[in-house]
Amino acid sequence: MAPHPTTPSPPRRPRVRRRLSLALALAAAGVLATAGCGADSSDAKGSSGEPARGGSVTILMPGEERGLDPFTASYSSVGDSNRLAAIYDVLVWTDPNTGGVRPKLAESLVSDQSARIWTLTLRANLRFSDGSSLDAGTVKANWEAHRDPSVRSLVGGPLRGVQLTEVSALQLRIELPSSNANFDHTIARNLSFVAPRRLAATPEGRFELKHAPVGAGPFKVKSWEPGKELRLERNPQYWQHNRPYLDEVVFRVDKDVENADKTIRAKHADLTLTTDPQTLAQARADGLAAEDSRLNGGTMVAFNVRKGPFADPNARRAVTLALSSTEINRRFYAGRGDPARGIFDAGSPLANVNLAAPENRPDAARALFAQVTANGSKPFVFRYLVPDSAKMRATAEYIRQTLEGYPGVTVIVEVTDMASLVTRLAGNDFDATVCQLWADDVEPTIYQFLYGKAGLSNITGYANDVVDAALEDGRRSTDPAARRDAYTRLQNQVNRDLPFWVYSQAVIGAVHRSDLVGIQLYNDGLIHFDAIGRRR
Numbered sequence: 001m002a003p004h005p006t007t008p009s010p011p012r013r014p015r016v017r018r019r020l021s022l023a024l025a026l027a028a029a030g031v032l033a034t035a036g037c038g039a040d041s042s043d044a045k046g047s048s049g050e051p052a053r054g055g056s057v058t059i060l061m062p063g064e065e066r067g068l069d070p071f072t073a074s075y076s077s078v079g080d081s082n083r084l085a086a087i088y089d090v091l092v093w094t095d096p097n098t099g100g101v102r103p104k105l106a107e108s109l110v111s112d113q114s115a116r117i118w119t120l121t122l123r124a125n126l127r128f129s130d131g132s133s134l135d136a137g138t139v140k141a142n143w144e145a146h147r148d149p150s151v152r153s154l155v156g157g158p159l160r161g162v163q164l165t166e167v168s169a170l171q172l173r174i175e176l177p178s179s180n181a182n183f184d185h186t187i188a189r190n191l192s193f194v195a196p197r198r199l200a201a202t203p204e205g206r207f208e209l210k211h212a213p214v215g216a217g218p219f220k221v222k223s224w225e226p227g228k229e230l231r232l233e234r235n236p237q238y239w240q241h242n243r244p245y246l247d248e249v250v251f252r253v254d255k256d257v258e259n260a261d262k263t264i265r266a267k268h269a270d271l272t273l274t275t276d277p278q279t280l281a282q283a284r285a286d287g288l289a290a291e292d293s294r295l296n297g298g299t300m301v302a303f304n305v306r307k308g309p310f311a312d313p314n315a316r317r318a319v320t321l322a323l324s325s326t327e328i329n330r331r332f333y334a335g336r337g338d339p340a341r342g343i344f345d346a347g348s349p350l351a352n353v354n355l356a357a358p359e360n361r362p363d364a365a366r367a368l369f370a371q372v373t374a375n376g377s378k379p380f381v382f383r384y385l386v387p388d389s390a391k392m393r394a395t396a397e398y399i400r401q402t403l404e405g406y407p408g409v410t411v412i413v414e415v416t417d418m419a420s421l422v423t424r425l426a427g428n429d430f431d432a433t434v435c436q437l438w439a440d441d442v443e444p445t446i447y448q449f450l451y452g453k454a455g456l457s458n459i460t461g462y463a464n465d466v467v468d469a470a471l472e473d474g475r476r477s478t479d480p481a482a483r484r485d486a487y488t489r490l491q492n493q494v495n496r497d498l499p500f501w502v503y504s505q506a507v508i509g510a511v512h513r514s515d516l517v518g519i520q521l522y523n524d525g526l527i528h529f530d531a532i533g534r535r536r
Helices: 081-088 136-146 183-190 203-211 257-265 277-285 313-322 325-332 362-372 390-403 418-426 442-450 465-475 480-497
Strands: 056-061 092-094 101-103 106-111 117-122 163-168 171-175 219-225 229-234 248-253 271-274 289-303 380-387 409-416 432-439 500-512
Touching: 056 081, 056 257, 081 219, 081 229, 081 248, 092 183, 101 106, 101 183, 106 183, 117 136, 117 183, 136 163, 136 171, 183 442, 219 248, 257 271, 257 277, 257 390, 257 500, 271 277, 277 289, 277 500, 289 313, 289 442, 313 362, 313 390, 313 500, 325 390, 325 500, 380 390, 380 418, 390 409, 390 432, 409 418, 432 442, 432 500, 442 465, 442 480, 465 480
Parallel strands: 056 248, 056 271, 380 409, 380 432
Antiparallel strands: 092 101, 106 117, 117 171, 163 171, 219 229, 229 248, 271 500, 289 432, 289 500
16 A cells, blocks of 8 residues: 555565465565555465365463453454454555555555545445444544543554544545655554444443444454453354354463463364464474564563663663573573564664674673662662563563672562553553564554654653654655665664663464464464364
């Protein structure tokens, strides 16, 4: 969905490892939009074979982070987004093979030459599972709710200053406050889940939506036990009348993520998504179907720079210089992961491969900690917030032991469930935390993570004029060289300020039984639920 009438040069394909009969990839690097909108997911090339009709699939997920309504849910593939995709479907999606943004519930999404005016055109006769219509006014009502500060949407930031106008029942005019040649990526990642207007437009409706989700996706809610199991059944109102193939999809919460492959091999589940390279390697060794792709972002220690101990840049630098991504990979990923060089994937066409964030310089760390602690006489204490998983707890313990080897340093590891962690981050209630970021493009994920005025998505509170300007320059262009130049400035400044330290490159993978077909991942690891099924 390019903002210009000419087609840009195709982006470099991401580095992908494939396994068994699956041929799928996630967008691993920042890439360009291609001209036009392409086709819907019905022609997508995922795992081979035409699915049989009927049957049920059980998917293991590590948790249920914030719920099933588009306004408060966690927009990550291993969080709430795959559940949302099954219930709501998406307006548009990022194609991993081209980097372009393609339509689904939408018919097209195009911009004028200035990249300030975008036009979203919907397919005709779209209906929600309750029978109500999905039209341009519905999209407008949803987006207006996202940008209402009282709703506290985690994805409403990009809609500030945006003027929305219903051109017709199926067409919405989107006027941005400034040029953004990559705004279609923002819609694909953050604004594609749409609820009925009657539920989106009022506080009472949004409260109802939290407890009884209604979408226009291939499935509708049959039963829901929050935090345990979500059972979905075929939606007879779905716009593709020959879809979905399955009768039922079951999402089951299983916090034992390290042993999910064993559950699948025992045929107690069919599929799981993982961000752990060791889990992917073990699944392959055990004969399961598995594939993975590298994205920008990664697993990181994120510092709260607004207040507390890490408002001091010397404290942030001391911590990063004391730690080693190579050692974490050896200890906790059996050497199967890729130690990070920064927030960009090493294979990204947007990254400057000559730049790497500083780390693993214990002598320099010792000198900085001596300054911060006045040679050990002034205690340096911080809380490190992590989710309740075995690997995160073990990694946090290594970090604690390493840092407490320096005089005057105390690390308090706080372990919590995912829902509480997300709430505490949104409430600025932490000193440092583990954070995982998966970004198929800088827009919108990395932009919102780093832009000084991004709101809740900028969890560290980091604000820097050089970085903000680089992000703005990068979003105005679809030329890879111009974007890389902008993001090189960003990398240099972030390496000086260190609001976070990425220790493992971002990876997302699907692990599943070999009798599942029609699987294609998109965005940061979502599934086209209308297309999957059992092998004939």
